[in-house]
Amino acid sequence: MSSTANRTTATEHPVAPPLPRPRGPLSAAVLELIRGRPGGCPPASGADAYGDDLQLALYCCYELHYRGFAGVDDGAEQGAVDDREWEPGLLTARRELERVFLGALRADTEPGRDVPAEVDGLLVEPTGPGSDTGVSHHLLGRGRLWQLREYVAHRSLYHLKEADPQAWVIPRLTGPAKSALVAVEHDEYGAGRPARMHSRLFAEMMTALGLDPGYGGYLDAAPASTLAEVNLMSLCGLHRALRGALVGQFAVVELTSSPGSLRMVRAMRRLGLGAAATEFYDEHVEADAVHEQLIRTGVWEPLLAAEPELAGDVVFGMRAAGLLGRRFEQHLITRWDRDESSLRAPLPPARPAAEPPTPTR
Amino acid sequence: MADEYAVVTVTADGPVLVPGPVEVVLPDGRRVRSERPVTALCVCRRSRRYPFCDTSHRARTRGGEDR
Incomplete structure (x- = not known):
């Protein structure tokens, strides 16, 4: 290391x-x-x-x-x-x-109960004209370093507590679904190795980008669309009645993260960043390829076999996560297209990654 | 894994799941290790992280049509 x-x-x-x-x-x-x-x-x-x-x-x-x-x-x-x-x-x-x-x-998402169809939709990687509208595509194709740093600052609101909101669902599950979800969470927490915890890898990436790796350090800077994504996870994690939605939300993250992470690694390399910066997303390319399989066959299949009435909430969780994810990405792209900061206050210039971070409080 | 056999799962459209940690021996004699609780081995050979899955097996659509 x-x-x-x-x-x-x-x-x-x-x-x-x-x-x-x-x-x-x-x-x-x-x-x-x-x-x-x-x-x-x-x-x-x-x-x-x-x-x-x-x-x-x-x-x-x-x-x-x-x-x-x-x-x-x-x-x-x-x-x-x-x-x-x-x-x-x-x-x-x-x-x-x-x-x-x-x-x-609930009002802004179409109700549905067909979880396999919903999952199949997430597993298709769009290519060609009109498919490259997301933030990772933007950063890969034409993103600038200040935009990449902003993206990481936004994501720190979740990734510095990565896997924590989903941990609340564990006692609400039973049997194979519980076992498989814990296997994914275990991996998120470094599989017994604190140095491999995803939240820590994220903090190290922030340091490499000259950002403040302090927990919640960008809370004041984060706009509503950033907070809403984390709030959905906390909402569904803290309410047992929303456990189906939590599993749906988690599935969206794990199923869509791998290709996006690969684009982030390539975007960082294009911007001349080294391994200290790319490690977090690099880890997620392979980790989430495994998590996708565990979530699909290990979590939602047994969960819905045991509690078929949760199908509607699983789909709701997936669609709500999709809605908030699109709102977040749209906010960033809209601001960046105008050459404006997507944060509530622009970031200070990067401090040199070679020096220890100065305490901010 | 409580059973005495390691359970290897062949997925319908993606990788082969092997309980870890594992050491994979490649045809050229190279050995690569994975310390994950479960490792996804690429069998479609499209992965840029071969022998590990990077989800490159996924279907791609162009203009809404399956390719």
């Missing part, structure tokens, strides 16, 4: 991210509740389900279940049960936000 492996410690310690800045009344109210100040949350029913305010508010509610926030007394220190993670006021607010988000996703 290169020297970057030794100095990237961001994902080895449970470092919590700083509280983000609010983006409207909902996120402002949630941040106040997280700080432990009394109050409530304004009604979410009129809010833009995919907008910055609601998505950030939801993201912050969910973050309490992952790492919490730095500089906030979350009650966990006392070893009591009345910690902020399970604060009724926050759970009430979260449920209102989830109603709006889930309602929008």
Whole structure:
């Protein structure tokens, strides 16, 4: 392993991210509740389900279940049960936000029950004119280094907690489906080797690109469409009733990642980046070729054999993930076509990867 | 794997799945290792990561038609 492996410690310690800045009344109210100040949350029913305010508010509610926030007394220190993670006021607010988000996703996705047909659709690689509209195609064909760095900053909101949202579904599955999903998760977590954890490989890639590898370091910079993808995973992971949708969402990630990862490796090489940068996507070319098989034959086939009534939710999870993925990619391409940053604030210039990252907080 | 036999799975349209870790011996005597819990071995020979699957076996469409 290169020297970057030794100095990237961001994902080895449970470092919590700083509280983000609010983006409207909902996120402002949630941040106040997280700080432990009394109050409530304004009604979410009129809010833009995919907008910055609601998505950030939801993201912050969910973050309490992952790492919490730095500089906030979350009650966990006392070893009591009345910690902020399970604060009724926050759970009430979260449920209102989830109603709006889930309602929008249900309204914007066509219902279906044919999981094999849905999977077959994902396994076809489009080629030729009109097929190269995605971000990885853009980066491969004509992407610039600043765009690639932005893409990685966006993706850090998920990849620094890679596989964590899906881990919540484990106790909700049984038998072969559980066993196969755990095999995939085990691989995501490095198969017993911490140095091979995908979240760590991602942090090392960020360092190689001169980005801040700190967990949640780009939360303020991430637009709603970036947060919405992670929020879908957290939503489906935390609700047992949405376990079918979680499996569907996971299938989309694992089935479509391999060819996209290969394009990312080639895009990075074209931009003159070395192995320290390409390792993460390089790993995913082969890893996700295996995961695709495990998810298809190991997870959803036995799951649907045991619980056929979940088919509709598996398809919903796949289509919701597809919808949010397209929205995210569209946002990036639209901004880049105008030569504008796709983040809420442009990235500072790359710091030299040869130097240790400076602490940001 | 609780059974005394390693279970090798031949998929309908893709790779052969072998429980890992494995060492693969190639015709030229080269040995490559995979430490994954499961390794997907390419049998269509289209993989650019041969002997490992990189999903190059997938169908491709051009203008909505199967090629």
